[in-house]
Amino acid sequence: MTEGAVGVDLELAVRNGYESVVHDVVDVIVRTAPEIRGGLVGRRGTADEENENPSGETQAEADVWADELLCDRLSALEGVSQYASEERAAVVDCGSDSGSDAGSSSTDEDGSGDGLSVAVDPLDGSSNLVSNNPMGTIFGVYDAPIPARGRNLVAAGYVCYGPVTTMVLATDDGVTEYELADGDARVLREDVRLPAEPTVYGFGGRVPDWSAEFRTYAREIESELKLRYGGAMIADVNQVLSYGGIFAYPALESRPEGKLRLQFEGNPIGYIVERAGGRSSNGTRSLLEAEATGLHERTPVYVGNTGLIDRLEDAVTHPLE
Numbered sequence: 001m002t003e004g005a006v007g008v009d010l011e012l013a014v015r016n017g018y019e020s021v022v023h024d025v026v027d028v029i030v031r032t033a034p035e036i037r038g039g040l041v042g043r044r045g046t047a048d049e050e051n052e053n054p055s056g057e058t059q060a061e062a063d064v065w066a067d068e069l070l071c072d073r074l075s076a077l078e079g080v081s082q083y084a085s086e087e088r089a090a091v092v093d094c095g096s097d098s099g100s101d102a103g104s105s106s107t108d109e110d111g112s113g114d115g116l117s118v119a120v121d122p123l124d125g126s127s128n129l130v131s132n133n134p135m136g137t138i139f140g141v142y143d144a145p146i147p148a149r150g151r152n153l154v155a156a157g158y159v160c161y162g163p164v165t166t167m168v169l170a171t172d173d174g175v176t177e178y179e180l181a182d183g184d185a186r187v188l189r190e191d192v193r194l195p196a197e198p199t200v201y202g203f204g205g206r207v208p209d210w211s212a213e214f215r216t217y218a219r220e221i222e223s224e225l226k227l228r229y230g231g232a233m234i235a236d237v238n239q240v241l242s243y244g245g246i247f248a249y250p251a252l253e254s255r256p257e258g259k260l261r262l263q264f265e266g267n268p269i270g271y272i273v274e275r276a277g278g279r280s281s282n283g284t285r286s287l288l289e290a291e292a293t294g295l296h297e298r299t300p301v302y303v304g305n306t307g308l309i310d311r312l313e314d315a316v317t318h319p320l321e
């Protein structure tokens with residue numbers, strides 16, 4: 001455990017012997033989450049009139065601040081060779097090896113590399129700062145240089161700042177939910193699985209901007225499930241993990257690539273939902289199989305119970321007459 005680490009007892013089984021690096025990354029998240037939560041007070045305004053992140057969105061003061069905290073701490077870890085964030089134009093090279101027999105973050109034939117790369121969305125749903133609604137912090141740990149495919153994730157998770165602070169952590173071994181308090185991570189639910197009977201749905205974007213195919217699918221789902229949409233993917237997906245259902249930020253007529261970012265949002269959430277027994281899709285295939293072409297590239301995101309995602313793919317890939 002990193003010096004100064006809190007008592008986080010995480011039994012992680014991670015591919016390729018990366019347990020210790022992933023443990024240290026998670027430890028930083030567990031320690032930093034309460035600070036992020038506490039530091040939101042007084043940082044709910046816009047960072048600067050001119051300030052936009054690389055996706056062209058206005059940055060809140062808290063977006064920039066949370067990114068700096070996470071960058072300082074994660075990039076200092078032995079075994080982390082890259083830090084990337086939704087709030088930064090370029091990947092930060094941390095100049096560290098993986099801690100295994102790795103020598104650099106070179107790329108192997110299969111697209112995997114030697115060093116571990118950490119991608120974060122420091123505050124997911126930060127527009128909810130204004131209305132004081134839930135938000136999250138997302139992280140993905142890749143065994144390849146970023147941008148990387150989702151199948152290169154060895155672990156991913158998120159913190160949900162709700163009435164209490166919780167963390168969901170996924171490795172190839174499964175998904176665990178923790179409650180974070182006083183620097184500790186207490187297990188709430190082991191082997192988190194999506195409930196077999198889906199209950200809730202949440203779809204982003206304006207209805208007139210949806211494709212005719214997605215609108216038809218949405219009409220069906222509306223009659224089967226209960227609407228839960230709060231404007232922060234993390235909080236909405238957390239409901240899907242708790243109650244079963246589907247979350248989507250679909251391809252839009254005005255923006256076929258959707259809104260959410262593959263490296264920081266789509267891949268980690270796809271990995272978590274798939275490890276919890278559900279499915280992820282970009283409309284045609286698993287998000288984890290999507291090619292990674294750019295650091296800040298966007299993707300349509302559909303995650304949830306397998307049957308609902310199968311139906312979604314069927315609906316959006318068959319054009320209506």
Ligand SMILES: O=P(O)(O)OC[C@H]1O[C@](O)(COP(=O)(O)O)[C@@H](O)[C@@H]1O
Binds near residue numbers: 123205232233249
């Ligand atoms: O305001 P909209 O269009 O409903 O978009 C909400 C979506 O945008 C996001 O807030 C984007 O995340 P960021 O706050 O990290 O930019 C998602 O969390 C959420 O699903």
Ligand SMILES: [Mg+2]
Binds near residue numbers: 123
């Ligand atoms: Mg986000």
Ligand SMILES: [Mg+2]
Binds near residue numbers: 063086123124125126
């Ligand atoms: Mg964000």
